[in-house]
Each structure stands twice: as C-alpha cells, then as structure tokens.
Amino acid sequence: MHVPDGFLNLPTSAATAVVAAVGVGLAVRGARRELNERTAPLAGLVAAFIFATQMLNFPVAAGTSGHLLGGALAAILVGPWTATLCLxxxxxxxxxxxxxxxxxALGTNITLMALVGVWVGWGAFRLATKVLPKRLASIPVAGAIGGLLSVPTAALTFAALFAIGGTVPVPAETVAIAMGSVHLVIGIGEALITAAAISAVLAVRPDLVYGARGLTVTKPLQIKEGVLA
Amino acid sequence: MRQTSRWRRGFAWGVGLVVALFLAGVVSFYASSSPDGLEWVAGQTGFEEAAGEHAALGYSPLADYQFAGLEDARLSGGLAGVIGTLLVLAIGMGLMWVLARRTSKQV
Structure with missing residues (x-):
C-alpha cells in the first residue's frame, strides 16, 4: 500500500504530513508509558520483523499481490503507541x-499504515477481546479480526485522500470500491499471518504479549503471594 | 529464577531475529512480483502514470530492494533484505531503548 510520490497533490501530502507528525509525537509520549527495559528490545525486534515480512508479497486474485502491514500485529505484541513508532x-x-x-508521500504512508493501520487494528482487537471468552486462545482470534479490518480501512482512507487531493480525476467511488475490495482480500492474508505470529509468541513467551497482559500477569503475582505467606 | 528468565528471554529474542533475517534474506526471493493492491488499482482506474520516479533510485544502493552492483538477483535481494532488517533493528532498538530509559529514570 506504499503510496509513491505524485498520486496526491502537495497540499494533501502536506496535510497528511502534519497529521503524521502529530501522531508520531503523541506516540513518543505514549510509548514511554508502554516501554520498559524488558520490552524495549522486543519492540526493536518487532520493527525489524515487520520490515522483513513486508518484503514477502503473497499473490491475491487477478495478478495482484499484497503483504502484511503489521499494524495490528505490532500493537498486540508491544502496545499501540510503540507499534506506531515501529511502523x-x-x-x-x-x-x-x-x-x-x-x-x-511519507506523511501519507505514516498516516495510512502507522496511524490508521495500527489504531484500527488495535481498536478492533480490543473490542473483540471484550466479546470473546477471556482466555489466551481468544487473543489470536481477536488479532485476526484486528488485522482483517485494519487493511481495508487503511485502503479506504487512501481512497478518501485521493478523492480530496488526487492528481488524476478518477471518480471517488471507483477508487474506493477497487481499493476496498482488493484490500479486503489482502486483509484475509493479514488476518491469517497476524493470528499465526501471535500464536507463536504466545506459545513461547505469553508474558511478552502486550494485548494478553490481563490474562497472563496474574499468575506470577499469585505465586509470589504464596511464597510470602 | 531471574537469571533463567532473562536467559530465556534473550533466547526467544535471538530466535525471532534469525526468523526475520531468514524471511528478508532468503524467503523474500520467492515473494510475488505482481503489482500490490494500490498499484493494481492505480493501473485499473487510470492513475498509475501519476507516480513519479523515486528520488532514492538516484542515490540509494538499496533502492527497489536490490543491492546495487550485485548481478545475482537472489544474492542482491537477500543482501538488501538483511541490511534493511538490521538497520530497522538498530534504529528501532536505539529509539525504544532511549524512550524506555527516560521512563525508568522519571519513575
């Protein structure tokens, strides 16, 4: 979904750059609350992992390809503010x-993938965890829902920006329908990869999954109380 | 107990890094080269031509995920992927570490 130079006019690009700058500034504040010396190396690794997986385009229908955006995945692993910085x-x-x-187009791409992708993914994940049973097994499912929704939402955000400041006069609904439908299919890939990656980390280090904290943190605390008593 | 936990954490982190380097350095060669969703839509709906030549093509030895000067596509792409992964890791770790440290000092 990386937007090249030239698709959006300069005022629109500048506006998204301002949005991106404000969002990243807020994320620097927010990430300080999420990060500690234990999770900082993990956050760096998550950024590297997303870079690597974004190289892996998988084929989708009709000669198109897509790759993981990773916003939902990063948010669930390290928290949404830190994920914004990773992306x-x-x-x-x-x-x-x-x-x-x-x-x-850097501001546009940060807005689409680091802000919309991360926060829609995280928001959908949080809503899903409220509905699903309070078990660790629900976390990858909620992650899949977050991943699935984050991609078409980011795509539709681009369509909206193109309707406002596109450099070529193409009907807004044509772009929106095409972007939404292709990225809904890519979103299925995003959902599967997100769920698989979260399952893998949960299997090895469930305590490191930010989105599963309420379900994992209580256990070691109880053991400590038992030792003290 | 603390030691074991720290050791296990480091081990899991190392495995994660090896997986990331393997994906970027080896698996990436087998990635689909079809246009991505946005490129496809741009081609279908008629705004593909608006894309400008990327400035980085003029100066970056890593442009288009190929290491400049290496003929072998597998080697060139793999090396570019490994360098990119390590670079993102270094910048990400540095940034996160600075933010985490400041937090710890404030508390």
Missing part, C-alpha cells in the same frame, strides 16, 4: 533507502 521507523527506512513509498 514509522520501517516506513522511513523503506522510503529513504528502498525507494518504497515516496518522500513527499
């Missing part, structure tokens, strides 16, 4: 060194 680091490196995502 931002990935997008900056991709934009400046790998020619993936335009330079003037």
């Amino acid at each position: 931002t680091v990935v997008l900056i490196v991709q934009g400046f060194l790998f020619a993936d995502g335009g330079i003037t």
Whole structure:
C-alpha cells in the first residue's frame, strides 16, 4: 500500500504530513508509558520483523499481490503507541533507502499504515477481546479480526485522500470500491499471518504479549503471594 | 529464577531475529512480483502514470530492494533484505531503548 510520490497533490501530502507528525509525537509520549527495559528490545525486534515480512508479497486474485502491514500485529505484541513508532521507523527506512513509498508521500504512508493501520487494528482487537471468552486462545482470534479490518480501512482512507487531493480525476467511488475490495482480500492474508505470529509468541513467551497482559500477569503475582505467606 | 528468565528471554529474542533475517534474506526471493493492491488499482482506474520516479533510485544502493552492483538477483535481494532488517533493528532498538530509559529514570 506504499503510496509513491505524485498520486496526491502537495497540499494533501502536506496535510497528511502534519497529521503524521502529530501522531508520531503523541506516540513518543505514549510509548514511554508502554516501554520498559524488558520490552524495549522486543519492540526493536518487532520493527525489524515487520520490515522483513513486508518484503514477502503473497499473490491475491487477478495478478495482484499484497503483504502484511503489521499494524495490528505490532500493537498486540508491544502496545499501540510503540507499534506506531515501529511502523514509522520501517516506513522511513523503506522510503529513504528502498525507494518504497515516496518522500513527499511519507506523511501519507505514516498516516495510512502507522496511524490508521495500527489504531484500527488495535481498536478492533480490543473490542473483540471484550466479546470473546477471556482466555489466551481468544487473543489470536481477536488479532485476526484486528488485522482483517485494519487493511481495508487503511485502503479506504487512501481512497478518501485521493478523492480530496488526487492528481488524476478518477471518480471517488471507483477508487474506493477497487481499493476496498482488493484490500479486503489482502486483509484475509493479514488476518491469517497476524493470528499465526501471535500464536507463536504466545506459545513461547505469553508474558511478552502486550494485548494478553490481563490474562497472563496474574499468575506470577499469585505465586509470589504464596511464597510470602 | 531471574537469571533463567532473562536467559530465556534473550533466547526467544535471538530466535525471532534469525526468523526475520531468514524471511528478508532468503524467503523474500520467492515473494510475488505482481503489482500490490494500490498499484493494481492505480493501473485499473487510470492513475498509475501519476507516480513519479523515486528520488532514492538516484542515490540509494538499496533502492527497489536490490543491492546495487550485485548481478545475482537472489544474492542482491537477500543482501538488501538483511541490511534493511538490521538497520530497522538498530534504529528501532536505539529509539525504544532511549524512550524506555527516560521512563525508568522519571519513575
């Protein structure tokens, strides 16, 4: 979904850059609350992992491909503010060194993937965990729902930006329908990968999954109380 | 107990890094080269041509996920992927560590 230079006009690109700057600024504050010396190395690894998986385009119907955006996955593993920073680091490196995502479009790409992708993914995950049974097994399912919804929402956000400031006059609903439908299919891939990755981490280190904290933290605390008594 | 936990954490982290490097360095060669969702939509609905030439193509040795000068596509793409993964890891770790440290000092 990396937007190249030239799709959106300069005022729209500048506006998304302001949105991105405010969002990342808030994320720096928020991430301080989420991070500690234990989770900081994990957050760095999550950023590297998302960079790696974003190279892996999987085929979707009709000669199209998609790759993991990773917003929901990162948010569930390290928290949404930290995830915003993880995706931002990935997008900056991709934009400046790998020619993936335009330079003037960097703000747009941060807005779409680091803000919309992460926060829609996290919001849907949180809602799903409230509805699903309070068990560890529910976490990957909720993650899949977060991943599934995050991709078409980011795609539709691009369609909305293109309707406002696209450089080519294409009917807004044409772009919206095409973007939404392709990315709904890509979202299925996102859902499967998100669920698989979260299941893998839960199997090894359930205590490191930010989105599962309420379900894992109580156990060691109870053991400590028992030792003291 | 603390030691064991720290050791296990480091081990899991190392496994995660090896997996990431393997994906970027080896598996990436087998990734689909079809246009991604946005490129496809741009082609279908007629705004593909609006995309400008990327500035990084002029200066970056890693542009388009290929290491400049290496002929072998598997080697070139794999090396670019490994460098990118390690670079994102270094920047990410540095940033997160600074933020985590400041938090710990404030508390």
